[in-house]
Amino acid sequence: MALVSDRFIEVEDTKGAETSSVKIRYTEIIGDSQGPALFVLAGLHGDELTGVEVIKQLKSYFSKNITAGKVTLVPVANPIAFAARQRQTIHDNKDLNRCFPGDPEGTITDKIAYEITEKIVKKSDYGIDMHTGPNGRILLPHTRMVLDETKKVKELSKLFGTMISWIREPVEGALAIESKAFKVPTIAVEIGEGNKLDNFFVKSGIFGVTNIAKYLGLLDGRACVLKDQYIMNERNNIIANSTGIFYPKTDIGKIVNKGDLLAEIYDTQNNVTEKILADRAGLVLAMQTSSVAVSGTTIISTLSLGACGINTVSLVRKKCMIYHTRNPKDLLLNMWA
Numbered sequence: 001m002a003l004v005s006d007r008f009i010e011v012e013d014t015k016g017a018e019t020s021s022v023k024i025r026y027t028e029i030i031g032d033s034q035g036p037a038l039f040v041l042a043g044l045h046g047d048e049l050t051g052v053e054v055i056k057q058l059k060s061y062f063s064k065n066i067t068a069g070k071v072t073l074v075p076v077a078n079p080i081a082f083a084a085r086q087r088q089t090i091h092d093n094k095d096l097n098r099c100f101p102g103d104p105e106g107t108i109t110d111k112i113a114y115e116i117t118e119k120i121v122k123k124s125d126y127g128i129d130m131h132t133g134p135n136g137r138i139l140l141p142h143t144r145m146v147l148d149e150t151k152k153v154k155e156l157s158k159l160f161g162t163m164i165s166w167i168r169e170p171v172e173g174a175l176a177i178e179s180k181a182f183k184v185p186t187i188a189v190e191i192g193e194g195n196k197l198d199n200f201f202v203k204s205g206i207f208g209v210t211n212i213a214k215y216l217g218l219l220d221g222r223a224c225v226l227k228d229q230y231i232m233n234e235r236n237n238i239i240a241n242s243t244g245i246f247y248p249k250t251d252i253g254k255i256v257n258k259g260d261l262l263a264e265i266y267d268t269q270n271n272v273t274e275k276i277l278a279d280r281a282g283l284v285l286a287m288q289t290s291s292v293a294v295s296g297t298t299i300i301s302t303l304s305l306g307a308c309g310i311n312t313v314s315l316v317r318k319k320c321m322i323y324h325t326r327n328p329k330d331l332l333l334n335m336w337a
């Protein structure tokens, strides 16, 4: 049986004569035999809930089923931001995912980053950092990587099971970027929408984390991967030209061709309907969820099919089941049938 312990990281904040503290709860699950250490973290941004729920559901499953190594679960990395239902820490208005590796002499957010680095990241061999889209924008589940990504992060990305990985510039202070300095390969993933829970996205997070745990040998069973994970880097934001009721005519994950109808906006002031057409071929990455479109704002984002590569990393550590499907929903159905 795995050894399960709930612990807290306590971070003190001193402002003048006043001292307050924040407690970050985490769970360590240690298997019977030797193996790598994996951390799974959510809630760096206080309004991103999918990963919090993924970890809640995984805690009981992992407590019974982890056979080797160690899993550290951190459901809410920034409890101050979580309680305020917002991205940043309200005390100093800093974004925790721009403060790594942290500073023990800094403000409260720097201190939280420092403690997480020392007590969680540096004691792990691999990491998963779960995020969602912002409030009001739904994202196709995907992983984030940088150009010339390390082989181990590419492995984690492919194992997480999303159809796409989106290339970004290295962001200073982001956990998945800064953990490279400690040789702890960490994958950042985006699943769902801010301030909301949706079962499909929760399931895709559970799938991704358990798949990585199987591959690393922490759980019994074979990892399942899609034959191809697409690496995309050219994002096109589609902007509304009018303000009115928003009628989406496509969905995240759909492939669209130039000229396809993406959405209609009924302009209530002028009593006309704007048709939004795709100006190039692409994959629908993100859509606003509000039913009101506002002129000048992004309503839909696509990733260009022209700038698309394939994650060619070979998963050599353990045999994997390969699914020859291009639809991530098929993969999930296979896994959770």
Ligand SMILES: [Zn+2]
Pocket (backbone or CB within 6 Å): 044, 045, 048, 097, 130, 131, 132
């Ligand atoms: Zn985030």
